[in-house]
């Protein structure tokens with residue numbers, strides 16, 4: 001993806017993202033940027049397979065539930081096009097965000113081996129090695145929970161969230177934001193707010209721990225954006241995935257950098273719509 005000039009983080013793509021409405025009038029490749037034929041075909045095939053084997057009394061997944069609803073409410077927003085688009089939306093929104101956070105997590109854990117050692121200690125004490133981690137374990141693992149929060153805070157994978165549109169004239173700090181204006185919530189500034197975090201610009205799990213080592217919530221933790229109606233739809237799934245991936249990998253492996261940890265440069269390889277972590281080789285050593 002990094003080598004692709006039209007990747008979602010390139011300057012061009014940022015331009016496209018902000019001025020998509022205008023670029024759509026220009027002939028050429030621009031209008032196809034978000035249009036992946038392979039992915040659309042994959043989704044269409046999957047929907048067809050569900051349609052052929054659908055039992056309305058036993059819906060197996062999101063596609064089945066949507067298909068049942070299409071039967072119940074014909075000529076509504078429950079139509080095949082919306083089903084395809086919402087699946088594409090889930091795939092696009094849920095893949096790169098999670099994989100970038102995981103990659104950044106591995107980088108932080110190799111750069112700060114003392115943090116990794118504490119996570120290992122907590123995994124060994126709470127989960128042990130005779131079973132796989134489950135989501136319930138998280139509550140007994142404040143340090144690991146704090147590390148994952150800090151990984152998400154520092155990796156800041158969607159620094160400008162996504163575009164929102166103001167639904168009515170709004171006055172904010174003396175400025176009038178007219179109805180219909182596109183606004184970008186800059187999550188980065190919140191995630192690095194010096195009034196909200198002890199060490200805003202340094203990776204430090206203590207940002208999410210109280211003096212007794214208990215997990216401490218922070219209202220400025222907004223990697224999934226905020227608000228009741230338009231924050232990340234996949235937040236709970238993503239949080240569960242991140243905990244299970246990190247704890248399962250670290251239960252069995254130690255991650256070690258091939259260069260001295262202090263030489264690991266955490267500067268994103270690309271920074272734009274998303275922050276893409278830099279390339280890094282690391283050893284994965286069984287424990």
Ligand code: HEM
Nearest residue numbers: 093094097098158161162223224225230231232233234238
């Ligand atoms: C670490 C992982 C993730 C991060 C950091 C993340 C972050 C975000 C952010 C910042 C937004 C914009 C919210 C807004 O409108 O202000 C968003 C939207 C969204 N996310 Fe996630 N996300 C993650 C994982 C996922 C997953 C796993 C899924 C689903 C499988 C998902 C589905 C969505 C969808 C569908 C939207 C659009 C919601 C809408 O239309 O308003 N995300 N995400």
